[in-house]
Amino acid sequence: MTSLLRKTVDFDETWDSIAKGMYSLLTGTKSVSAIGLVEDVYNLCVAQPHPHCEPLYENIKKFFESHVDQLLQEILETKSDTISEYLKQWKKFSTGCQYCNSTVFRYLNQNWIHKKINDKKFGQPPDIHEIQTLGLITWKERLYSKIKSRVLNCVEILIQKDRDGELVQYSHITQFMESLIKLDSVDRDKFLYKREYETAYLDNTAQFYSRESTSFISSSGISAYMKKAETRIEEEYHRAQKYLNQSSHDKLRRIMDQVLIERHKELLQSECINYLKDEKLDEIHHMYKLLSRIEGGLTPVLTTVQNYIQHVGFEAIQSIPDKNNPEPKIYVETLLRIYLQFSSIIKRSFNNDVSFITILDLACHKIFNQNHITKNTTKSPELLAKYCDILLKKGNKQQLEEAELEEKLSQVIVLFKYVDDKDVFQKFYSKMLSRRLINATSVSDDIEKFMITGLKQACGYEYTSKFNRMFTDITLSTETNEQFKQFLTSKNASIGKIDFSILVLTSGSWSLHSQTSSFIVPSELTLCISAFQEFYHSQHQGRKLNWLHHLCKADVKSNFTKRSYDFQVTNFQLGILLLFNNQDTITSDEITKFTNLNEHELSRTVQSLIEAKLILNKKNPDSASQEYQVNTAYINKRLKVKVSSSLQKETPSQTEDTYKGIDEDRKLYLQATIVRIMKARKTMNHVALIQEVIEHSRLRFQPNIPMIKKCIEQLIEKEYIQRAEGESDKYLYL
Amino acid sequence: MSNESENDLNSDVLRLYSSSGHEFVLSRKMSYVSGTIKSMLNADNSNFMEDKLSEIKFREISTPVLEKVIQYFYFKNKYTNSTSDLPEFQINEKIVVDLLLSAHFLDT
Numbered sequence: 001m002t003s004l005l006r007k008t009v010d011f012d013e014t015w016d017s018i019a020k021g022m023y024s025l026l027t028g029t030k031s032v033s034a035i036g037l038v039e040d041v042y043n044l045c046v047a048q049p050h051p052h053c054e055p056l057y058e059n060i061k062k063f064f065e066s067h068v069d070q071l072l073q074e075i076l077e078t079k080s081d082t083i084s085e086y087l088k089q090w091k092k093f094s095t096g097c098q099y100c101n102s103t104v105f106r107y108l109n110q111n112w113i114h115k116k117i118n119d120k121k122f123g124q125p126p127d128i129h130e131i132q133t134l135g136l137i138t139w140k141e142r143l144y145s146k147i148k149s150r151v152l153n154c155v156e157i158l159i160q161k162d163r164d165g166e167l168v169q170y171s172h173i174t175q176f177m178e179s180l181i182k183l184d185s186v187d188r189d190k191f192l193y194k195r196e197y198e199t200a201y202l203d204n205t206a207q208f209y210s211r212e213s214t215s216f217i218s219s220s221g222i223s224a225y226m227k228k229a230e231t232r233i234e235e236e237y238h239r240a241q242k243y244l245n246q247s248s249h250d251k252l253r254r255i256m257d258q259v260l261i262e263r264h265k266e267l268l269q270s271e272c273i274n275y276l277k278d279e280k281l282d283e284i285h286h287m288y289k290l291l292s293r294i295e296g297g298l299t300p301v302l303t304t305v306q307n308y309i310q311h312v313g314f315e316a317i318q319s320i321p322d323k324n325n326p327e328p329k330i331y332v333e334t335l336l337r338i339y340l341q342f343s344s345i346i347k348r349s350f351n352n353d354v355s356f357i358t359i360l361d362l363a364c365h366k367i368f369n370q371n372h373i374t375k376n377t378t379k380s381p382e383l384l385a386k387y388c389d390i391l392l393k394k395g396n397k398q399q400l401e402e403a404e405l406e407e408k409l410s411q412v413i414v415l416f417k418y419v420d421d422k423d424v425f426q427k428f429y430s431k432m433l434s435r436r437l438i439n440a441t442s443v444s445d446d447i448e449k450f451m452i453t454g455l456k457q458a459c460g461y462e463y464t465s466k467f468n469r470m471f472t473d474i475t476l477s478t479e480t481n482e483q484f485k486q487f488l489t490s491k492n493a494s495i496g497k498i499d500f501s502i503l504v505l506t507s508g509s510w511s512l513h514s515q516t517s518s519f520i521v522p523s524e525l526t527l528c529i530s531a532f533q534e535f536y537h538s539q540h541q542g543r544k545l546n547w548l549h550h551l552c553k554a555d556v557k558s559n560f561t562k563r564s565y566d567f568q569v570t571n572f573q574l575g576i577l578l579l580f581n582n583q584d585t586i587t588s589d590e591i592t593k594f595t596n597l598n599e600h601e602l603s604r605t606v607q608s609l610i611e612a613k614l615i616l617n618k619k620n621p622d623s624a625s626q627e628y629q630v631n632t633a634y635i636n637k638r639l640k641v642k643v644s645s646s647l648q649k650e651t652p653s654q655t656e657d658t659y660k661g662i663d664e665d666r667k668l669y670l671q672a673t674i675v676r677i678m679k680a681r682k683t684m685n686h687v688a689l690i691q692e693v694i695e696h697s698r699l700r701f702q703p704n705i706p707m708i709k710k711c712i713e714q715l716i717e718k719e720y721i722q723r724a725e726g727e728s729d730k731y732l733y734l
Numbered sequence: 735m736s737n738e739s740e741n742d743l744n745s746d747v748l749r750l751y752s753s754s755g756h757e758f759v760l761s762r763k764m765s766y767v768s769g770t771i772k773s774m775l776n777a778d779n780s781n782f783m784e785d786k787l788s789e790i791k792f793r794e795i796s797t798p799v800l801e802k803v804i805q806y807f808y809f810k811n812k813y814t815n816s817t818s819d820l821p822e823f824q825i826n827e828k829i830v831v832d833l834l835l836s837a838h839f840l841d842t
Contacts, residue, residue: 034782034784034790035784035792035793036793039793042839102773103773103782106769106770106841107770110841
């Protein structure tokens, strides 16, 4: 039969055995039989005639109190140091409490205490606690409060020793910190830990490090200080893991940052410029790491770096020789050098930080577009285009490998992004591209396409569509040539003993000037031209062919000297030379009559032939016009001679023309933009309109306001828009 | 050394003694269904003899009741978290009241 029924119990007797058991548990002396205690507690609680729960609780409480007092005595009288004794006693006590709570008094906890706690009105602090909580509270009130200053002091000293680098028993500190947290768990606010321990810790930290940092800076200088600061921050972080609760880590970090970095940030920032000049990249890296921990630490650094980059950039450009007509190669390579130099610095020392990359972009932008050489003109994109031309043309003195070439071109594209007036670049590039394609002087088609892809990525499809069409034209032309040959054989026609090939180009895509004068084609060629015209018109009705003789070339064989030479000449030169087939001496009047070249072209062509020593200028004092004679004594080392090259160089006047063309294009573009905007908005006022226009055209070029105004005027004249009546600055779309 | 090996062997074995001295051998893990028993055995570093010797003597629980309780341990362990229907847990009428008190005592 079970005797778990309620029965009468002798309170004191049972309590005695319970007390003995508790004492053993709390002091951890010997093993205890749990079941006996559990049963005793149970019996007391279910006793007849009424349960002894309350007196049991009171007794437990008193027991705790006396026990704790005794422990306090032991701690105070101990010979070993206070902190270790404290921790020893604490450990025994806290574990014992836990056992009491979970096992022995489990029944009491669950049935009576919880009821009492729940019965209490909500909001009032309980005065009946679980046994473990009761134990902790007793400890806190009776022991800790009396001894705390001594114990805290001990801990402080230990921490200080640790900072100074001595070996410390840091398990003590960790255990102590944990004990505080546990004691705090009985309260609602983390009183002990926060107020007393944490504050003292943080204060000490702040004081210690501010002293140390100032003295260190004055003794060892900034660069050593930076390294030391980093080490200290690491150290304290590890220390915090051991000595502080998770909740305090953030506060500690902020204090460390403030004391070590914020207070000295001006010093650090001012050193930056010196480091840049001396290229002390490691120091810069340290400084960057430290300053990035505090807010706003890097802002002055950003400005310094940007100014420095600009300064270096402008200086480098200053040092380029021949300011009015600089060599494209030197110019571009200087800019590239600067860009690469600083971009590697940013990667190494600034961790490729985005804000630094931004200021590099800004600085390069300024350097590129506002430097000594460009000033009022837009020389930068022109020079860049010329540089591309040099890279892409065949016959370079230094033949680069394809990979190298691709790399150089990619770098050019990087610089291209910084150009403000991209349409200038486009114009020049297309001109040079057309020349390269016509004369077949580009290094390789792949490289050209590579460059165009790069430009497309940087600037959009529209920009490079013309270039692509140029390529298509060339491909188509080879096909057309084939077809023409077949046409000839099928018709059984012949064009004489002339090897004839043409390039058919769509006039919209190619930026070639149409010829300024009409040229009478030499008779030898007329057959070919008419045959081809017939062929082409049979193929494509409705298309008009415009012959650009000033760009055509011919290979001609000479027989007027002992050796026969092969000359490559332009069509104009050809025209003149063929005249000598019939006569030995020709006057310039006759040349004009036969070829119908204008004055300017004529003199140029003749000059080039004279320079090539093909014809001689015979002085005839009688007639007013010049006389020319074939040079029968012509000798050249090579059998194949290129006479056409001298005519192909670009003259400054041509550059002028290009710029004029660009201006015209810009005006048209602006007008188109204005019309587009007005169409969408219907009405708009002057200032807003200008802003919109600038916004839209920013990708291509920077328009200036007078130009925009002029375009608006022109549109008003053309009656696309009109001024609103009465209001002077509003426009209406018609 | 020998002590440890004994402990290892005994680590899962628990002996429960009823008030009349009957010995019941069962698995420790099974007995954790009872909160009271669990608190005695499960503490690490515990100072309780019960844990060290792996035996508990119940002065107040009779043999048939203890037997039923142990059966319940196994029953609960087997069918907790199961998706099948639970079979009926047979309880002899005579021991119902005592079983109730014991269950309350053992926090089962």
